[in-house]
Amino acid sequence: MDDMDISPENPAPPLAPEPAENTGNAKGTTRIGDRIFLGLSRGSGVLLLAIMAAIAVFLTVRAASAISKDHGNFLTTFEWNANADQPVFGIAVLAFGTVVSSLIAMLIAVPVAIGIALFITHYAPRRLAAPLSYVIDLLAAVPSIVYGLWGALFLVPHLTGLYTWLDSYFGWTGVLAYHGGAARSLFTIGILLAIMILPIVTSVSREVFRQVPRMHEEAALALGATRWEVIRMSVLPFGRSGVISASMLGLGRALGETMAVATVLSPSFLISRSLLDPGGGTFAQNIASSFKESGDLGKDALIASGLVLFVLTLLVNGAARLIIARRKEYTA
Amino acid sequence: MSDLTLDETVLADSAPLPPAGLRHPRLPRWAPAALAVGAIVVAAAIGLAAGLGNKVQWGLIAGVLFMAALYGVTAFVEGRRQAKDRLATSLVWACFLLAVVPLVSLIWETVDRGTKVLDGRFLSHSMAGVLTIGPGGGVYHAIIGTLEQVGLATAIAAPIGLLTAVYLVEYGRGRLAKAVTFFVDVMTGIPSIVAGLFILSFWIIMLDFGYSGFAGSMALAILMMPVVVRSTEEMLKLVPNELREASLALGVPKWRTILKVVLPTAIGGIATGVMLAVARIAGETAPIVLLVFGSQVINTDPFNGAQSSLPYYIYEQWAAGNAASYDRAWAAALVLIAFVMILNLVARGIARWKAPKSGR
Numbered sequence: 001m002d003d004m005d006i007s008p009e010n011p012a013p014p015l016a017p018e019p020a021e022n023t024g025n026a027k028g029t030t031r032i033g034d035r036i037f038l039g040l041s042r043g044s045g046v047l048l049l050a051i052m053a054a055i056a057v058f059l060t061v062r063a064a065s066a067i068s069k070d071h072g073n074f075l076t077t078f079e080w081n082a083n084a085d086q087p088v089f090g091i092a093v094l095a096f097g098t099v100v101s102s103l104i105a106m107l108i109a110v111p112v113a114i115g116i117a118l119f120i121t122h123y124a125p126r127r128l129a130a131p132l133s134y135v136i137d138l139l140a141a142v143p144s145i146v147y148g149l150w151g152a153l154f155l156v157p158h159l160t161g162l163y164t165w166l167d168s169y170f171g172w173t174g175v176l177a178y179h180g181g182a183a184r185s186l187f188t189i190g191i192l193l194a195i196m197i198l199p200i201v202t203s204v205s206r207e208v209f210r211q212v213p214r215m216h217e218e219a220a221l222a223l224g225a226t227r228w229e230v231i232r233m234s235v236l237p238f239g240r241s242g243v244i245s246a247s248m249l250g251l252g253r254a255l256g257e258t259m260a261v262a263t264v265l266s267p268s269f270l271i272s273r274s275l276l277d278p279g280g281g282t283f284a285q286n287i288a289s290s291f292k293e294s295g296d297l298g299k300d301a302l303i304a305s306g307l308v309l310f311v312l313t314l315l316v317n318g319a320a321r322l323i324i325a326r327r328k329e330y331t332a
Numbered sequence: 333m334s335d336l337t338l339d340e341t342v343l344a345d346s347a348p349l350p351p352a353g354l355r356h357p358r359l360p361r362w363a364p365a366a367l368a369v370g371a372i373v374v375a376a377a378i379g380l381a382a383g384l385g386n387k388v389q390w391g392l393i394a395g396v397l398f399m400a401a402l403y404g405v406t407a408f409v410e411g412r413r414q415a416k417d418r419l420a421t422s423l424v425w426a427c428f429l430l431a432v433v434p435l436v437s438l439i440w441e442t443v444d445r446g447t448k449v450l451d452g453r454f455l456s457h458s459m460a461g462v463l464t465i466g467p468g469g470g471v472y473h474a475i476i477g478t479l480e481q482v483g484l485a486t487a488i489a490a491p492i493g494l495l496t497a498v499y500l501v502e503y504g505r506g507r508l509a510k511a512v513t514f515f516v517d518v519m520t521g522i523p524s525i526v527a528g529l530f531i532l533s534f535w536i537i538m539l540d541f542g543y544s545g546f547a548g549s550m551a552l553a554i555l556m557m558p559v560v561v562r563s564t565e566e567m568l569k570l571v572p573n574e575l576r577e578a579s580l581a582l583g584v585p586k587w588r589t590i591l592k593v594v595l596p597t598a599i600g601g602i603a604t605g606v607m608l609a610v611a612r613i614a615g616e617t618a619p620i621v622l623l624v625f626g627s628q629v630i631n632t633d634p635f636n637g638a639q640s641s642l643p644y645y646i647y648e649q650w651a652a653g654n655a656a657s658y659d660r661a662w663a664a665a666l667v668l669i670a671f672v673m674i675l676n677l678v679a680r681g682i683a684r685w686k687a688p689k690s691g692r
Contacts, residue, residue, distance in 0.1 A: 031586075034585055034586050036587070037590065037591075040495055041498045041502070043495075044491075044499060045499045045504070047496075048492070048516060048557060049515055052519060054530070055554075059526070059533060112431060114427075115427025118424050119427060135432065139434075141611060141673065143614070143615020145665075146669060147438070150438045152650065153650075161386065227420075227421070229413070231420070252521040256521075256526065258525045259618055259647060262647075263647065287529065287618075288617075299532070303529050309526060313523055314518060317521030321514065325514075
């Protein structure tokens with residue numbers, strides 16, 4: 001019985017410590033209500049675990065049946081033709097697009113989010129801090145499809161100027177070359193994703209910066225440090241692991257974002273050297289865009305690519321949560 | 333605005349006095365504001381002279397000029413360390429303003445373009461018999477779809493999430509509780525499209541049910557559960573232990589203690605968490621694309637046949653790609669944002685109104 005398990009390696013938990021006798025069982029009189037209630041609530045917990053397991057199992061089964069019929073190499077083929085007589089499909093382009101656009105989003109969002117978190121915790125007038133953090137949280141409340149609509153109809157036309165400028169100064173690198181056309185490219189996706197993951201990175205970093213021991217900051221101030229030196233010497237080192245895990249949570253969001261990418265990107269199954277030229281694709285975008293035209297094998301192939309996405313986000317999120325959990329033990 | 337709070341108190345006492353020998357020379361408090369005005373004027377002059385049409389470029393030039401001038405002047409008068417401090421302050425302010433820009437732009441665009449076709453007719457008619465390239469039509473069928481799907485998802489996810497949170501806080505010890513905690517966290521990060529694919533492979537491909545609103549709400553429920561668990565857990569932890577002990581000491585069984593004492597104390601926070609979760613899933617599109625399939629006509633039965641939903645409707649109208657359908661997409665986006673924002677505001681209102689009195 002898990003609820004009775006107060007052994008040396010499982011000391012009483014910090015919260016809601018209930019003496020074991022109170023569960024009713026220990027007194028010898030088993031209360032039927034208690035048992036039912038415990039069963040129900042434990043059952044829900046088990047159900048959650050079962051759902052996670054089922055997701056992995058079902059996706060794996062469908063994916064395995066799709067990959068066995070693939071005439072190309074699932075990992076390296078630059079093509080998605082799952083509905084042909086000779087089905088050929090591979091995730092190389094999707095993996096590239098997903099990783100690159102998410103990394104661009106991280107590069108933009110993380111520094112800005114750290115800035116905002118510092119602003120809210122250390123710079124903003126105290127009365128304004130709460131409403132301001134609410135404003136940032138509002139960014140998270142906007143549905144992703146609305147971001148997509150805004151991105152496709154407002155952001156894309158307004159980015160061509162920037163891209164032309166980037167092309168004229170940095171076009172020689174090849175990575176930032178731009179050959180005209182609507183700016184529906186991986187870089188645009190990166191910018192849009194950056195806006196979308198900003199709130200989560202901000203809110204986690206904000207909580208971490210809040211936990212910095214007041215004594216550290218006051219000690220630094222007493223030594224004559226300026227506010228920036230206080231932040232650099234006491235706040236940022238304390239918050240480093242928290243910021244890392246916040247960024248990884250943001251990365252997880254960016255990797256799996258579907259609708260904003262599907263509306264903005266003009267997809268193609270090519271890896272182009274330039275990030276500014278339209279083209280490319282991501283896992284989630286490809287699933288949403290090509291689902292309706294897919295036959296049975298096509299759907300299985302999409303599920304296979306979804307499995308890769310699932311594993312990817314699982315790894316990123318799991319790592320982020322482990323960092324947070326380890327940090328909690330360490331600071332507690 | 334960029335002065336140190338600490339310095340302000342020091343300055344307030346000694347501002348009228350001439351700088352004493354032991355004090356560093358300081359910039360007057362109006363210096364940053366004056367520099368900002370100067371930078372804007374110079375940037376406007378440069379912009380006019382170079383013929384830059386885009387006001388964003390003016391703003392960028394002004395920002396760079398302001399930071400450079402502030403750094404230079406401060407470094408000259410107060411020293412390098414103070415200059416760095418002021419530079420950091422302006423950068424942090426810039427970050428915040430940078431984040432507000434897209435939010436304001438997005439809301440402005442949605443309201444501006446959305447109000448064009450948004451009226452009573454739009455809210456009370458479906459798209460049945462309306463050509464996508466022509467004007468007319470509405471979102472009635474999509475609103476019905478969203479309400480039913482989200483309602484069903486809540487009916488599935490809220491009890492399971494609530495009970496799981498109760499398990500974690502009131503009973504949970506040992507390995508099972510640890511595993512549940514960890515996987516709830518991981519589950520928060522599942523991409524919505526993956527939840528959709530899971531229901532697709534399980535419900536539609538394996539069990540061979542058709543596309544329906546219910547299939548969509550199962551995927552939404554998967555996305556909603558971890559959010560409900562997390563927020564409920566936080567709220568239950570806030571319930572003071574004395575309440576539980578007092579109830580148990582009176583001989584009340586544990587399950588009645590939880591139902592009659594713990595949950596009612598935290599009910600405000602729990603309701604807030606559930607409503608925020610509802611707001612989150614109301615905007616999900618990806619599972620709907622895979623599982624509900626979309627429809628132009630009113631279908632009030634979520635268990636049979638394709639339905640529409642507000643986010644799906646926006647996607648569909650965007651994909652139609654003409655002026656009339658863009659107008660409808662913006663109007664639907666406005667309806668969706670209003671719905672989500674109202675849920676958010678009400679939820680936060682409840683949280684403030686019914687906050688558990690935990691003594692801190």
